[in-house]
Amino acid sequence: MPRTSDRVALDDWYAVESAASLSAVPLRTRLLGEAITLLRDANGAALAHDEAGASLAVLESYGLIFVTLGAPTRPLVHIAEAQEQDRRVIPCGWTTIRASGLRLVENFLDMAHFPFVHADILGAEPHTEVVHYPSAIRRDVDEVWATGCRFWQPRAAATDETGTLMEIDYRVTSPFIVMLYRFAPSAPHRRDCIALFIQPLEEALCRAQPVMWLVDAISTHSAMLHFEQVIFRQDRIIVENQRPLTLPLDPRHEIPTRADSSSVAYRRWLKERGLRFGTFEGRGA
């Protein structure tokens, strides 16, 4: 598949590799259908080239390498919590997923699946209700937010043994980057921060890495990593088995309910932006 012609998709930043994995040895990967090469020069600066050998703009941030194939109109997402010195930073590793990255973002925004897909971890029957939460396309920052989301979670984090009525704010900062803020079970006055960075390889193929900035002085690194990896594996089974694998933006294609208001806002926002890559409509099949 050649590089997409979707201007909206091209003019954005994408995480494509972990900063620690990059060396003078070139790494081949893909972005939006195009083969790209990543490496560090003699001074340690990250470089990227497209298939024709043209240089691509590169940023190094949050322990990741970000690349664009176009001319982004907005700066890379700002994550204030990443600057806090006492946070535990957990990069959870890359996973390749046979689905559109947009399906993965929507899954990340979704609470209603917790009792079924993450049973006895992020949710448990009979606590299945999703109470009303406000969601909106925030015009001031051009992001999608769903705030004050509350859900009963039997084991919300690696430290949680007793269950928590978790409060979560969701934030979509770009079509392929989604985050959440939740009250940390071990420090009730501060919020954990989890971001999911997605590298769209093809229309229905992506690589993704969750990165967590946690307020957790108790758990071991491996316990926190393991916790997130279990969750991610469970979600992968879902998104790889949704049909179509791309995300339909036409509201008639799939039937939402009130609990899906963040998904509805996200789809509307994507449609407004005119994104086609990874959507059902863009693929035309």
Added chain:
Amino acid sequence: MGWTAIALSDDLAPGDVAGTRLDGQEVALWRDMAGVAHAWEDRCPHRGMRLSFGFVRSGHLTCLYHGWQYDAQGRCRAIPAHPELTPTSTIRPTRHGCVEASGMVWHGAGEPPPDMPAWPLRSLYCDVAVAALGPLRREKWRGTTLLLAPQPRNASQSCLHVVALTPPNDVAALLHDLAALRRSLEAA
């Protein structure tokens, strides 16, 4: 349009959910607690999740993703995210024609296939195009009359559903012969 066997009845117990492919199309197959088999499009109308990953609860096919429940008529009966909500009648998976006859579950439309007493043998999954399996037919093997029903799964994979229409004399030998048939088909 006719009927295509998509499973042996014996392989689908009440409460079972399975997925199959028919000419590349994904089909969710399930049996309700009243014993009736159903073949539906393998896609929940809510968020497109394959219903074949679901489970049967309260006699309803339940989607794995969000627990939405569908009754035998395909009506949505429960949305767990909103326990007080009565789902609208427009939420329905696409249902296909499905009948049981001669020990097999059939997908299609029109005059149902003949129903004869049958003894289940095996569904042979073959990595060959359906044309290699031959037509729907009866054959006598080791003195036992068999019904052989081919199912195209996609362009290169198929399935041959086999039941005995007379009491099989030597089931182990017949199963052995069927395994050998598959090997010869795939080697050809």
